Amino acid sequence: MTHEHLPERLIDRYVDEDLDRTESARIETHLGACEACRLKVDEYRSFFTALKALPAPLLPSGFAVRILDAVLPARVKERKLVRVVTRAYAGVAVALSIVAAVALGMVGPGPSTALLAEGWSRSLGDSMALLRGTIMGGVDLVLAFLKLAPLANIGKLFIRVLETVTLSLPAHHLALVLLSVSLAVLVLAWAMASARERGVPHASLCL
């Protein structure tokens, strides 16, 4: 045994721990007396170390989302809810944009820069008036509900709140507010869709 070198396949199996104790002991006896085979064993050890250290592919972000969505009943329901809410947000944004366009049409062929600037400069005072009127009307409405007021009175109060809102704002200002709101709602719908893509928990966006 010491006069012949070990076959490479045997060295491979020895280093890969695929030999039983008797075979391994026989190899070790040979290695004790054969430097060339010891070097070969070292080569294989180094080779295996390099193989085991090969870079691992990085898991793509959101890898688990599609799987859990497909197999967990609760996730299937949640996915449907997110889809419905996202579409609702997009629908509201479109509706608000249409209203804003109509409102802008009421003040002329289109908002000039000066008109927009004037609208924004007056927005703070108008907004305060709007807020005050809305809160007052809202409080009246809640009180009416709490006192179980007749439906007719509740309807009147509701109309008063609407009047407060519409009278507090010039048309172009209302249009700008609506455009801002519709933009915000669109951003929210986009955020929900992209959060789902990335696998970010989106329950909070549903609320």
Added chain:
Amino acid sequence: MTSRTGRTGSDESVEDRELVRRCLEGDQDAYRDLLARYERAVFGLVRRMIADPEEARDLAQETFIRTFRNLNQFDPERKFSSWIFRIANNLCIDYYRRRKLDTVPLLRHSEGETEETWDLPDANASPATEFSDRELSRRLMAAVDALPPAYRVVLILRHQEDRAYEEIADILELPLGTVKARIHRAHRLLKEKLTRQGVDWIPR
């Protein structure tokens, strides 16, 4: 016969069986735990077998979806790891058949793919040979990728996933002797190829 058992610890199997049992009872956390235990291994195998990163991601996800949807068919007497790796391998074979790539060596990096998708060793790591660890890794990975899929899969299961020969034979539904012969041949092909490129395996 085999002294090295690879990752065949009974703890792994017991925990897997317990998770499968909980999944079948409708425990959603068990699905997440089972996924977390195997997502890197399954994606790692599929990604190395399929050159296109998007296809690899889809196939790895499909592996889990099929596995989870068929958990009621899992035989608790067998290893869960063997079962899920077998599903992954079969999906890869189907992919090759669809693409008629079963005998064509695959290239790893598709166009536009960057190194960020691979966890390469630190470029400044001290070189064990005349090549740095990073360069050796790159060359070895290219050589592995150039192997025919039948050799590549045994190598990955053996050295990346640390699976025993017997489990590899079970996963691939091949005789044990065939698996051993393939592993040895893959070792020889790779080692010779890199030696020809000037890799000195013994640090001096």
